Amino acid sequence: MTESPRSSVPELTLSNSVRIPQLGFGVFQVPPEQTQEIVEDALAAGYRHIDTAAAYGNEAGVGAAIAASGIPRAEIFVTTKLRNGDQGRARAAFMDSRRALKLDTVDLYLIHWPVPSQGMFVQAWKELEGLYRDGYMRAIGVSNFLPEHLDALADQSQVLPAVNQIELHPGFRQAALAADTVARGIAVEAYSPLGQGAALADAEVAALADKYGTTPAQVVLAWHLGSGRIVIPKSANPGRLRENLAAVDLDLTQEELDTLDGLDAGSRIGADPATASFSQL
Numbered sequence: 001m002t003e004s005p006r007s008s009v010p011e012l013t014l015s016n017s018v019r020i021p022q023l024g025f026g027v028f029q030v031p032p033e034q035t036q037e038i039v040e041d042a043l044a045a046g047y048r049h050i051d052t053a054a055a056y057g058n059e060a061g062v063g064a065a066i067a068a069s070g071i072p073r074a075e076i077f078v079t080t081k082l083r084n085g086d087q088g089r090a091r092a093a094f095m096d097s098r099r100a101l102k103l104d105t106v107d108l109y110l111i112h113w114p115v116p117s118q119g120m121f122v123q124a125w126k127e128l129e130g131l132y133r134d135g136y137m138r139a140i141g142v143s144n145f146l147p148e149h150l151d152a153l154a155d156q157s158q159v160l161p162a163v164n165q166i167e168l169h170p171g172f173r174q175a176a177l178a179a180d181t182v183a184r185g186i187a188v189e190a191y192s193p194l195g196q197g198a199a200l201a202d203a204e205v206a207a208l209a210d211k212y213g214t215t216p217a218q219v220v221l222a223w224h225l226g227s228g229r230i231v232i233p234k235s236a237n238p239g240r241l242r243e244n245l246a247a248v249d250l251d252l253t254q255e256e257l258d259t260l261d262g263l264d265a266g267s268r269i270g271a272d273p274a275t276a277s278f279s280q281l
């Protein structure tokens with residue numbers, strides 16, 4: 001099951017009624033000079049949801065691929081993110097992203113990290129609320145936010161984040177944070193969904209791949225989809241990006257989802273949002 005998907009990618013409905021394809025294509029670490037070609041290939045394969053960020057330096061390639069694809073703009077869901085160093089100039093930073101992407105609007109704009117040490121994420125969120133009200137984006141959300149950061153937004157602002165994009169893979173399930181996020185009516189988006197490849201070597205994952213005649217990556221992505229999360233795997237490889245898309249054809253049983261839930265080992269790969277500052281981003 002490594003060819004093009006038989007089924008189309010399911011959509012989830014965000015809290016503001018905007019629909020988002022549940023499986024998207026992430027371009028973190030895709031080199032800027034390769035981004036257009038890879039995203040064009042992802043769109044040709046059938047992806048209709050692309051996740052980039054100002055900090056990745058590859059928004060221009062994403063925009064060029066969308067323009068070259070000939071696919072109507074309304075059929076592609078585009079997410080980008082506010083850099084940490086731009087939290088004090090969110091409106092201007094968004095306009096920079098908009099220019100780089102050559103898009104009038106984006107579908108989802110996220111605060112990339114809370115950077116609590118900077119003390120600016122609530123102010124940045126208020127700027128995002130203004131941009132959202134002005135119609136520059138169909139939804140706004142956050143990334144790497146912990147419950148205390150979500151509390152601060154709930155206390156001091158008006159618009160509920162539509163999503164919280166967090167590190168989430170079999171070795172690092174973040175069950176408490178994910179449940180807290182969902183309980184607030186915020187959709188969970190999983191980044192590094194394959195554990196940057198680490199999850200693919202697991203014996204339980206391999207056993208399910210054998211059972212269904214799929215690849216380990218398809219099993220892990222089916223676990224995300226079956227658990228109701230939005231998921232944005234990345235691959236710079238034309239075969240693997242198609243393989244990942246075809247995971248929409250695999251339905252795991254509840255028991256199998258539970259088995260994979262049991263693989264959590266608290267193995268965070270990325271930074272801890274409570275302390276991450278990433279001033280370089």
Ligand code: A2P
Binds near residue numbers: 218
């Ligand atoms: P590559 O770009 O060479 O395919 P994550 O999305 O969790 O961050 O994982 C991304 C990593 O996993 C990348 O190194 C990517 O490498 C690799 N990867 C992506 N899809 C697959 C797949 N289907 N099988 C094996 N490795 C994959």
